[in-house]
Amino acid sequence: MSCNLSKAAFLQTFRKLSCVHSQLLLLRGVHVSQFKPPVVPTDIDPFPLFMEEGVQTILNDITGIDLKKTALLQPKKLPLKPVLRAVPDKELKRLQADSFKKERSKIEQRPPFMRARKEISRELARNPEIAPVMTNNLLFIDTSAFTRSERANKDKVVVVRDTEGTLRTATQEERDRAIQIAFPVRGRTIFPSSFFKPENLHNALQRCRYSYVLDKVCVQYDPDHPEFLRITKEIYDYILERMEFDALRGTRHFGSMAFYLSLCHREYELVLDMLERKLIVDVMDYIRLHRKIHSQEGSKGSLSKPLGYDKKNFEKLMGLYMKRITGNRKKQAEKMVESLLEAGLPEIIKENLSQRELIDSYLKLETNVY
Amino acid sequence: MSWIRVGFSATKNIIGYTSILPSTGCQGCSTSISPGYSLYQYTQIQSRNYSFVNKVGSDQLWGGVTSVSAAGRKRGRTKSVKRRINLNIGQKIGYGKKGMQLPGLNTWVLTKSNERIKAGSQTDEQYEITLDSIRDFRGSTKKSRLKRKYPNPLNRGYNSSLLNGTSLGMPAPVRDETFEGFDSVLIEGKKVTNITATEGKVFASRALVAVGNGNGLAGFAVAKAKHPEVAAIKARDKAGQRLMFVERYKGHTIHHNTHAEVHCTKLFAKRTYDGHGVVAHKVIKDLCRLSGIKDIYIKLEGNTKNRITMTTAFFNAMTHQETHQELANRTNMHVVEFSEERNNVPVVLASPEDGKVQEKYYGSERDVYDLDTLYTKGKLHWTRPQMRPVWERLRFTSYQRRMAKEFRRRGQHEAQKVRRLCGLEPSKEERMRRDEVPKKEE
Numbered sequence: 001m002s003c004n005l006s007k008a009a010f011l012q013t014f015r016k017l018s019c020v021h022s023q024l025l026l027l028r029g030v031h032v033s034q035f036k037p038p039v040v041p042t043d044i045d046p047f048p049l050f051m052e053e054g055v056q057t058i059l060n061d062i063t064g065i066d067l068k069k070t071a072l073l074q075p076k077k078l079p080l081k082p083v084l085r086a087v088p089d090k091e092l093k094r095l096q097a098d099s100f101k102k103e104r105s106k107i108e109q110r111p112p113f114m115r116a117r118k119e120i121s122r123e124l125a126r127n128p129e130i131a132p133v134m135t136n137n138l139l140f141i142d143t144s145a146f147t148r149s150e151r152a153n154k155d156k157v158v159v160v161r162d163t164e165g166t167l168r169t170a171t172q173e174e175r176d177r178a179i180q181i182a183f184p185v186r187g188r189t190i191f192p193s194s195f196f197k198p199e200n201l202h203n204a205l206q207r208c209r210y211s212y213v214l215d216k217v218c219v220q221y222d223p224d225h226p227e228f229l230r231i232t233k234e235i236y237d238y239i240l241e242r243m244e245f246d247a248l249r250g251t252r253h254f255g256s257m258a259f260y261l262s263l264c265h266r267e268y269e270l271v272l273d274m275l276e277r278k279l280i281v282d283v284m285d286y287i288r289l290h291r292k293i294h295s296q297e298g299s300k301g302s303l304s305k306p307l308g309y310d311k312k313n314f315e316k317l318m319g320l321y322m323k324r325i326t327g328n329r330k331k332q333a334e335k336m337v338e339s340l341l342e343a344g345l346p347e348i349i350k351e352n353l354s355q356r357e358l359i360d361s362y363l364k365l366e367t368n369v370y
Numbered sequence: 371m372s373w374i375r376v377g378f379s380a381t382k383n384i385i386g387y388t389s390i391l392p393s394t395g396c397q398g399c400s401t402s403i404s405p406g407y408s409l410y411q412y413t414q415i416q417s418r419n420y421s422f423v424n425k426v427g428s429d430q431l432w433g434g435v436t437s438v439s440a441a442g443r444k445r446g447r448t449k450s451v452k453r454r455i456n457l458n459i460g461q462k463i464g465y466g467k468k469g470m471q472l473p474g475l476n477t478w479v480l481t482k483s484n485e486r487i488k489a490g491s492q493t494d495e496q497y498e499i500t501l502d503s504i505r506d507f508r509g510s511t512k513k514s515r516l517k518r519k520y521p522n523p524l525n526r527g528y529n530s531s532l533l534n535g536t537s538l539g540m541p542a543p544v545r546d547e548t549f550e551g552f553d554s555v556l557i558e559g560k561k562v563t564n565i566t567a568t569e570g571k572v573f574a575s576r577a578l579v580a581v582g583n584g585n586g587l588a589g590f591a592v593a594k595a596k597h598p599e600v601a602a603i604k605a606r607d608k609a610g611q612r613l614m615f616v617e618r619y620k621g622h623t624i625h626h627n628t629h630a631e632v633h634c635t636k637l638f639a640k641r642t643y644d645g646h647g648v649v650a651h652k653v654i655k656d657l658c659r660l661s662g663i664k665d666i667y668i669k670l671e672g673n674t675k676n677r678i679t680m681t682t683a684f685f686n687a688m689t690h691q692e693t694h695q696e697l698a699n700r701t702n703m704h705v706v707e708f709s710e711e712r713n714n715v716p717v718v719l720a721s722p723e724d725g726k727v728q729e730k731y732y733g734s735e736r737d738v739y740d741l742d743t744l745y746t747k748g749k750l751h752w753t754r755p756q757m758r759p760v761w762e763r764l765r766f767t768s769y770q771r772r773m774a775k776e777f778r779r780r781g782q783h784e785a786q787k788v789r790r791l792c793g794l795e796p797s798k799e800e801r802m803r804r805d806e807v808p809k810k811e812e
Contacts, residue, residue, distance in 0.1 A: 071715040079643045082709035084626070084719075086697060086739035088728040092704050095716040191792040 037237045038264030046263055047114045049293060058289045059110065059255030062282050065103045065359050066250035067096070097365035104363060110252040111214075111232070113259050117172060117224040124159065124167040131165040139170065141182045156183075176225075187219040196220065196231060205238050211251045236260055245273045262290045268329060271321075275336045280345065281309050281352040287321050309353060311345045460504040469494025528652055533559055535656065538602055541581055541610025554581040554606045555656045557590075558677040559598050578677055579605035581613075582660025589613040590657075590681050616661040616688045620644075623665040625694060628745050630687035634673035637683040638751040642667055653677055657684050669751060692745070694720040701739065702728040 049055060087095065138161040158170040158178050170178060180190050194200060195216065204213050213235060221228035236257050239245060248254040261267050267290050274283045318337055322330060340348065423431075432454050438447045464476035473479045473487040481487060520530055527535020533556055540552040558578040563571050575598040582588030589612040593605035619625045623641045630637045642665045648658045650668035658666060673679065694705040698720040704727065705720045721727065743750055761769040789795040796804065 067715055071712045071717055073711055074713070076711055079645060080710040081643060082707050082711075084694075084741040085706050085708070086701050086703040086741065087706050087716075088703050088730050090730045092706060092716060092718070095706070099713070099715045189788075191794070193788075194791050 035237075035241045037233075038240070038261070038266045040233075040260075040264055044263065044293070045115065046259070047112060050113050050259055055259070055289060055292070056108075056255075058285045059258065060104070060107060061285055061356065062258055063107050063252075063254045064250060064282075064355070065100055065107070067099060067103070069250045070099070070103055093362075093365065094367055097362045098367045100359065100362040101367065107250075107252045107255070110255045111218050111223050111228075113256055113263070114224045114229075116226045116229055117222075119172055120169050120175075121171065122169045124169065127165045127167070129165065131163065134161070134163045134165060137162055139174065139178055141178050143182055185219070189220070192220055192227070196227070198234075201231065201234065205235065208244065208247055210235055210239060210244075210247050211253055214248075214251075214253045232256070233260075240266060240269060243269055243273060245270055246277070258286065258289075259293075262286070262293050265294075268325060268333075272333065272336065275333075275340065278340070278343075278348050279352060280314060280340070280349050281356065284309060284314060284317055287317055309349055311349070314345065314349070455508075459508065460501045465494075465497065467494065467497055468492070469497065527556070533598070533602070535652070538579065538606045542603075542607045544611060549581070549583075549610050551583045551585075552581055552587075552610070553584070553660060554579055554609065555660065556602050556606075557653055557656070557681065559602060561598075562594065575601045577601040577605040578681065579609050580657055580660055580681060581606060581609045582657075582662070584660060584662045586616050586618060586662050587613050588616055588657070588661035588685070590685065592678060614685055614689050616663070617691045617693055618663060619694075621662070621664075623663065624688070625691050626741050626745055627743075627751075628687045628691065629751075630683040630690070632679040632683040632686065633676070635676060635679040635683050636671040637680070637687055638669045638671070638746075639687050640667040640669075640751070641665075651680070653680055654684055657681060661688065663688075695723070697741075698722050699724070702726055703739070705741075 140157075140159045140161070142157040156175075156179060158175045159167060160170045160174060161167050177190050180188060195204075201213065214232065217228060217231050221231075239248065239257065240261065245254075245257070248257055258267075258270060261270055267286065271283055271286060274286065315337075318333075322333060325333065435452050436454050438451050442448075464472055469492050471477050471487065471490040471492075473489060477487055479487065520526075525536070527533060529535070536556055538554045538556055540549040541554060543549065556577060556579050558576075560576050562574050562576045564574065565571055574594050574596055576592060576594045577598065578590065578592050579602060580588065580590040589609045591605050591609035591612055593601050593608055595601035595604055617625060619641065622644055623646075624639060625641065627638075627640050629639065644665060646665040646667070648655050648663065648666055648668075650658065650666065651670055651674065654668050654670075658664075658668075668684075670680065692700075698705050699722050702722050704718050704722075706716045707719055708714050708716060757763075760766075786795060
């Protein structure tokens with residue numbers, strides 16, 4: 001036990017941790033190690049890159065669809081009666097395809113990775129002569145036509161008349177509150193709950209409820225909100241430190257996380273994790289994405305054409321990738337690749353591809369017809 | 371003076387009685403009774419010191435007071451009759467007013483140094499006081515009949531006075547087979563009669579006992595004997611040899627909704643979700659516990675008083691289930707579960723073992739293979755919809771007025787909690803300050 005905690009505190013935290021990996025980390029005392037949190041580069045604008053179609057398809061493919069994960073028991077307020085049915089083969093496939101499609105549409109709604117929004121301060125008019133009449137600030141919202149609540153924050157005009165008599169555009173915080181009152185988003189509160197405070201957030205993370213917290217954050221904040229960026233970064237760093245990428249695989253947050261890691265040049269851990277799980281095709285896609293993000297042309301540069309997924313191309317790609325990394329990491333990666341070659345690389349690739357084809361075949365099935 | 375006249379014509383006993391009086395009589399009236407002394411001096415006093423008290427035993431004496439005739443007993447006069455009093459209470463041989471030392475009776479014969487203890491005398495003041503207190507205590511407490519001891523609510527059965535619903539332990543071992551982990555419940559103990567030609571009405575007792583290990587094995591039996599406890603044990607051992615296997619889905623509920631009918635008793639069983647619990651008749655709750663079913667809803671209809679038909683109906687329903695695997699094999703289709711808790715993802719519970727799966731639905735099969743009504747001949751157990759109160763249904767004006775009045779306050783308790791979390795709820799002092807009415811300036 002080489003950590004700095006006292007015995008009682010150690011036991012308390014150990015019991016709280018539900019994942020084996022974090023427990024091991026605690027035992028090793030790694031939580032006090034020199035983990036350097038990734039730094040987001042300022043020179044790249046991530047949003048247009050993220051929204052590119054090629055990038056999105058890669059992120060979809062990496063995430064995959066895991067029906068076993070979606071079928072895990074989720075506690076509801078009232079336990080609803082399960083329905084039993086006897087169905088023939090074709091009908092079962094249709095039903096499965098239905099849930100595959102639903103799952104994919106959920107995954108496609110991944111929160112975009114954006115820069116933090118800028119503060120607005122624009123004075124429209126100054127009338128100090130009406131100041132004696134003004135007792136409070138007056139806030140005006142354009143409620144002329146209903147827009148979708150997701151878009152409302154961007155479209156609507158919100159204007160404030162000060163007690164000093166100046167007419168100005170509302171600050172971002174004022175906008176948020178005003179628009180939530182006029183066009184309420186379901187599940188969002190005007191004053192954010194104390195759940196998002198760092199101490200409470202840490203408690204939830206210790207129980208490995210990453211996707212649950214991320215879903216909550218997505219409801220409460222817009223993706224360009226500075227608070228959103230802070231919390232998501234905290235969670236992604238937490239996962240990176242513990243190498244628990246598998247907890248998010250199959251959810252809509254996996255793509256965002258992979259993009260963030262690649263943007264901050266911390267893709268190595270994820271690549272290693274994929275190699276460990278024998279997801280060769282995913283590794284090839286992910287490295288392609290990484291090279292695209294950090295190519296000199298930036299968002300203008302196009303994605304390299306997908307090479308054929310075979311042994312030769314994999315070795316070539318890994319060789320190129322290995323040139324950039326150095327030292328201890330390089331040795332580790334080389335060792336992994338060697339062990340994969342011994343295990344029979346072509347068979348693994350074939351298995352990965354068949355897995356993807358299965359998902360694609362389900363997504364192509366027509367679900368409306370019996 | 372009456373007592374003088376009595377003195378002349380008195381029997382010898384009464385004379386003996388009167389002779390005592392002057393010596394203990396009150397001195398205040400000595401002047402008035404002085405002429406009596408002259409008479410007393412000349413009468414010859416005969417006294418024979420015996421009474422029937424010495425001749426008759428105490429049991430016989432008490433019998434005169436406490437006994438009730440046979441006719442009286444029939445009419446319930448034993449209730450009102452006096453009870454026997456222990457007159458020797460608190461007394462002990464060897465201990466008395468004079469706290470005498472009697473070696474061998476209340477002290478040791480020898481001391482430690484092997485010297486004989488001599489009988490000594492000393493007064494014991496405490497003796498009389500304790501004796502009095504014992505007698506007083508007896509007088510103060512109300513003499514009542516024997517009270518029935520009520521068993522602990524956890525140990526007793528359906529009823530505190532009867533044995534029904536209590537556990538009888540595990541059945542007796544048969545050869546080398548022991549019933550470890552089994553428990554039994556006496557469901558019904560009853561007095562039954564048979565009228566014979568020679569003896570008339572002959573009573574016997576009948577017992578219905580169910581046994582089970584709480585893990586799929588259960589059984590029941592009926593037995594008769596002259597004594598109720600003997601009948602219960604007889605039935606318990608019999609039930610141990612008539613065990614049945616009860617199929618369960620994931621060890622907590624049944625596979626599908628079923629029904630069973632025995633004579634006039636109808637039983638409808640519904641499968642429920644994990645954590646629902648057993649909702650049933652008290653007897654069937656016990657049967658579910660013994661057979662290991664944790665979540666079920668059972669409704670009884672028709673004759674709900676006959677416990678034998680009830681138990682047979684229960685076991686009929688439980689043993690005639692079709693498992694999902696059997697259903698899949700029979701129909702050549704997959705058995706699939708949908709639930710909102712699992713995001714409505716189709717979870718395949720069973721598929722045909724031989725691998726020959728039916729391609730598609732044929733004809734009207736789609737309607738038939740709804741598992742809720744498949745085993746109840748297309749019928750569902752009808753439940754009466756819950757009725758809202760009259761004032762709500764007919765929208766009484768008084769009710770509407772009340773709702774309008776409460777409109778502002780409704781849901782404020784929850785909202786207050788949220789405000790407190792966000793730090794928006796004013797503190798107590800702040801609220802008091804706010805509520806103070808500002809004084810009007812004159």
